[in-house]
Every structure is written in structure tokens, then in C-alpha cells.
Amino acid sequence: MMMKNAPSRVEIHNEWDIVRARQSGRDYAKELGFGNVDQARIATAISELARNIYLYAKPGVITIEVIDDQGKKGLAITAKDDGPGINDLRQAMEDGYTTSGGLGAGLPGVKRLMDEFDILSEAGKGTKITARKYLR
Amino acid sequence: MRIPILKLYNYLLTTIQVELDDQTAIQFQDDLLKKIHETGALGVVIDLTSVEIIDSYIAKILGDVVNMSELLGAKVVLTGIRPAVALTLVDLGIGLKGVPTALDLEQGLEKLRQELGE
Ligand SMILES: Nc1ncnc2c1ncn2[C@@H]1O[C@H](COP(=O)(O)OP(=O)(O)OP(=O)(O)O)[C@@H](O)[C@H]1O
Ligand SMILES: [Mg+2]
Numbered sequence A: 001m002m003m004k005n006a007p008s009r010v011e012i013h014n015e016w017d018i019v020r021a022r023q024s025g026r027d028y029a030k031e032l033g034f035g036n037v038d039q040a041r042i043a044t045a046i047s048e049l050a051r052n053i054y055l056y057a058k059p060g061v062i063t064i065e066v067i068d069d070q071g072k073k074g075l076a077i078t079a080k081d082d083g084p085g086i087n088d089l090r091q092a093m094e095d096g097y098t099t100s101g102g103l104g105a106g107l108p109g110v111k112r113l114m115d116e117f118d119i120l121s122e123a124g125k126g127t128k129i130t131a132r133k134y135l136r
Numbered sequence B: 001m002r003i004p005i006l007k008l009y010n011y012l013l014t015t016i017q018v019e020l021d022d023q024t025a026i027q028f029q030d031d032l033l034k035k036i037h038e039t040g041a042l043g044v045v046i047d048l049t050s051v052e053i054i055d056s057y058i059a060k061i062l063g064d065v066v067n068m069s070e071l072l073g074a075k076v077v078l079t080g081i082r083p084a085v086a087l088t089l090v091d092l093g094i095g096l097k098g099v100p101t102a103l104d105l106e107q108g109l110e111k112l113r114q115e116l117g118e
Helices: A015-032 A036-057 A106-113 B022-039 B056-071 B083-091 B105-115
Strands: A008-012 A060-069 A072-081 A116-122 A126-134 B006-008 B011-015 B043-047 B075-079
Touching: A008 A015, A008 A036, A015 A036, A015 A060, A015 A072, A015 B022, A036 A060, A036 A072, A036 A106, A036 A126, A036 B056, A036 B083, A106 A116, A106 A126, A106 B083, B011 B022, B011 B105, B022 B056, B043 B056, B043 B105, B056 B075, B075 B105
Parallel strands: B011 B043, B043 B075
Antiparallel strands: A008 A060, A060 A072, A072 A126, A116 A126, B006 B011
16 A cells, blocks of 8 residues: 555535545544544544535645644544634534534534544635544 | 345345445435335335445435335334444434334344235
């Protein structure tokens, strides 16, 4: 398998891109040495972020990269789009809040699936979410 | 991509062996409901042993399948959910509450037989 030194960048235009992004994330997680459960957590988090881009803000980009913060290794997932942005971030982070008839589980779920979670969003400009998970 | 649905006596059995993309999941929902309607099946086992990921979108479809099947008169049991998948569902805050589950196909069928009093 190719060494995952370079970041992976997956553009999200359609629903198959969601599958590609999460498979790429799983490959990186596996190669870095994440266990089975964390591989599933990382892939699921990517699926949620990619799906949000697809549903609300396409096109956008998912970037997956290895982080090595003074020996603290992990994976950083970035989801970036130039879509409509999220008006009320606090509301969007609530369990059950959805504007699309979904479960409203995606964003709060990603926060719990990963170790760190940052979200920046500006109305009319877009959204950038970064989530990180570290090897233990 | 279509997921095959087998009929066995009063039951329908289906094993999801592919990566569940959105289209496949929606098609499966349609096919299963049609098949329940056509056959008058009383029970359905959906085996998820090969499924490595269930995100909130797929979880919603599965939950909808369970509810709609019950409206059509068929009980659904989900089997073979991997521990890693169960844990991610908990993180997502989705317990698939009230949905009957079992370890494998065989136990799923047994559960249906008990619930249906056969
Ligand atoms: N990238 C985005 N751009 C614009 N709005 C977004 C974006 N991501 C999420 N949102 C908004 O935030 C809400 C909450 O998102 P979240 O992923 O938590 O739930 P959902 O997508 O509605 O349902 P689920 O993820 O459970 O299928 C969405 O309904 C949508 O209105
Ligand atoms: Mg979502």
C-alpha cells in the first residue's frame, strides 16, 4: 500500500464521492494503526461531513491528513465548502436539529466520534469543519 | 446495485453484502416493502454482518424500513451488527431503539418464530 504521507483530497459532488471519501479515511486510519472501532468512527465522521456538503453546500472538499504533533500522531479531517453557511451554529450542533428531515445526528455525532472538533461558518460564504482523532 | 431478498416460508431473508451507498439503500427499501406486500411475509431478517459503516443517513433508512414493514404486517429483526458499528451508532446518539436485534441469521429467525408464536 502507498504510504499516506501526502494528504488525500476528495471533492464532493455526488453521493458516490461520499463513499470514496470515507473509504479513503478508513485506509489512512488503518495504515496509521488505528484499531477497528476507531477506523469505523473516523470513516463514519467523514461520511457525515461529506453528506452534509452533498446535501447543503455542494461542491466541497474533504481533506484527510496525518498529523504528528510532537510525537502525538493522528488524523485530521477537514470539510470545506463555499455553500450557504450555517446561521445558528449552536442550534446546528444540537442533537435532533435538522432542516432536511434527517435525524439531526451528524454534527453532534462527529463531535463525539472524534477527539477535537472545530467549526467555522459564515452566512453566504461557507463552512469549514476540522475534526481530529489521535492514536492512543 | 440490488440487494437480493430471499423468501423462506413466511419469512424474507436478506444479507447486505455491499457497501451501502444511498441509491442502494433506497432501492433496498423499495424492493423489501414491495416484496412484503406481494408475499404477505410475516417476518423479515436483515443481516448486517458485512456492513462496516452505518452513518446517520443509512440509520434513518433502516429505521424507516423497520417501521414501514411493521405497518405492512411484518416484524423485522436486524442481525449481525458489528461491535464497531454499534459503538459508532451510540456516538451518533442513535440507539436504533426498539428495533429487535440478534447475533446472526439463525438466531434472528428463532427470535421471529418466538415473537410470532410459531
Ligand atoms: N456544510 C453545511 N452547510 C450548510 N448547512 C449545513 C452544513 N452542514 C450542516 N448544515 C445544517 O446543519 C443542520 C444539522 O446538521 P446535522 O448533520 O447535524 O443533521 P442533518 O444533516 O440534518 O441530519 P443527519 O446528519 O442526522 O442525517 C443541517 O440540517 C443543515 O441545516
Ligand atoms: Mg448531516
